[in-house]
Amino acid sequence: MILGLLKEQGEEQRVALLPEIVSKLVQAKVEVYVEKDAGASAFQTNEAYENVGASILDRTELLKKAEVFVQIGEPSLELIRQLNDKQVWISQYNPLWNTDLVKAFLANGVTSFSMDSIPRTTRAQSMDVLSSMATVAGYKAVLEAANELPNFFPMFMTAAGTIRPATVLILGAGVAGLQAIAIARKLGAQVEAFDVRAAVKEEVNSLGARFVEVEGAIDDSAAGGYAVEQTDEFKKKQQEAINDHAAKADVVICTAQIPGRKAPLLIPTEAVERMRPGAVIIDLAASTGGNCELTRNNETLIHNEVKIIGQSGYPSLMPIDASKMFGKNVFNFLQLLISEEGDLNLNFEDDIVKGTCITHQSEILNERVKSVVES
Template sequence: MIVGILKEQHGDKRVSLLPEQAQALAAKKVQVMVESNAGAAAFASDDAYRAVHIPTVSRKELLQQSDVLLSIHPLSTTDLELIKPHAVVIGVFQPLFNHALMKEWAQRSLTTFSLDMIPRTTRAQSMDVLSSQANIAGYRSVLLAATLFPRYFPMFMTAAGSIAPAKVLILGAGVAGLQAIATARRLGAVVEVSDTRPAVKEEVMSLGAKFIEVDGAADASKAGGYAVEQTEEYKQKQQERLAASVAKSDIIITTAQIPGKKAPLLISEAMLDTMKPGSVIIDLAASTGGNVFAARNNETVQRNGVTIVGNSNLAADMPFDASKLYGKNVLNFLQLITGADAGLQLNFDDDIVKGSCITHGGNIVHERVEQLVGSSYA
């Protein structure tokens, strides 16, 4: 079995496996090759791969020869024309949003594993790419906000006068949100947090932040750690409660997403108009519509003196550690689908293998994705 590591496109600086991780895979008798310069932006040169006996090849050669392709983002149409029939593709493909693309891949007889669909169970924690990358995104979001904010984060008492600490509002207390809380607190900010799941209140408070409570949230206990769709009545209450916090906030970081659905709009146009000039918003949900009015993915927007950054790929701005953590997730997953003879061995009785497999044998095999494709063509 040949595993090929592709260079990420569109400016993503990460790589699926760093040299030492590729070496660990090769030690199990799996043949590994890497596209030239795939790891350069993550400070892993071609020489570093060759030093551990991993050959570097052209993209065309890698696509044509690999049985398993590692690519964080979806492949291009040009790439698909070159790959082997029945090849396996592993990455983070957001199939609940890209279900039309998944249909095309199924028609090409690709076997697709999307690691963002791995069930969030205890056994799957070592393969949880969403958590490993969200942790980095939460950290980076606060640092980015601090560089854009025209004031200090911590309180300072000087001979020239006192500086009040920055007021930070974080929407969503998942992995990214909790790391954002911890980072903002380390920088000396006063932090408030809103989340639809009352169960996270204790974690939020343990990090030194204030939890904004809104009664009447839908039960999310069976959603695998994700947020769920809320009633219109709850949304109205939430908006009213958030409005006061938004108006006094210097920094807002939004992380709220619902799998397979457009991100909920939490900060309206009217709320934005109450914010002070110089305030900064980082919207980590921008790729699925955003939590903030006027946010655009991969763009920075200025509105009445408020800086709004739409970026759902902040982990890629810390490419070495992001690649290291992602690569470890990938190695752990590859162990599940690799037999003792270093060949491909797919056990669809395994809930992790089944839950992350989107296309196989010319069909869409993931139930939720299949339903979305069906509804699109009904």
């Protein structure tokens, strides 16, 4: 198998595979080509890749020679058109939203895998890039909030008097939310968390936060760990509770997302206008519309003296460790595709391989993506 590691485009600073992972692939009898300067933004030199057995090529040559391509971000339509039906694409390209990319892969007969479609099973946990990157996002969100807030996070008892700890409200208690809770508590803040999934209450409490409960939620035990759509009556009660708690918070960190759908609106404009002057909102759901009505992706704005930061790219701002985590997830997945002889082995009898594969031989294999594209 010949694997090509591509350089990320735009402002992305991560790289899909660090040299330490490339070394493991070489040991598994995989021939690895790395695009020139692919790791530069993550502080990885071309020489570091060559030292573990990879070859450095320019993009044009790499696209011609490689059998399997690995990247973090979504490919351009132009890039897809350069691929053929003998090549395989692996990245995180959000096929439920980017249906134009799915159609382009279909048109060229390219086999494509999207790492954000990894099944949420115990066996697949070591390949779950969404959880890995959410850990980074939750961590960085709290640090930025602490930096932007015009108050201390912890309580201070000084000769000038006692300074109360900051109050932090976390919306969504998935991986990013739980990480945000843990970091905010370590920084000494008082933390509250809201999630429609009652099952996460114990995890929230175990991290030292208070769980904001709203009665009447639809049971989500069969949703594979994701949130589900709720009734209008529940949404009204939920909104009232969130508005009340947000009004008392110094920081609100928004992490609630539903795969394949617009992010749920949890902080309407009127809730922002009830918040304290100087308060900070960090919206990690910005790329899918945001949990705050006023959020703009990759923008910071101030409304009624409240700072609203729309940021979905925190992992890119921590390129070394984020690349390490992403690359280990990818390597664990690639092990399912590599035979003992180092050849490509697309075993669609494996539920993880089949569940992560979006297109193959001009067909959509992922049933959820198929229903979206063909609807």
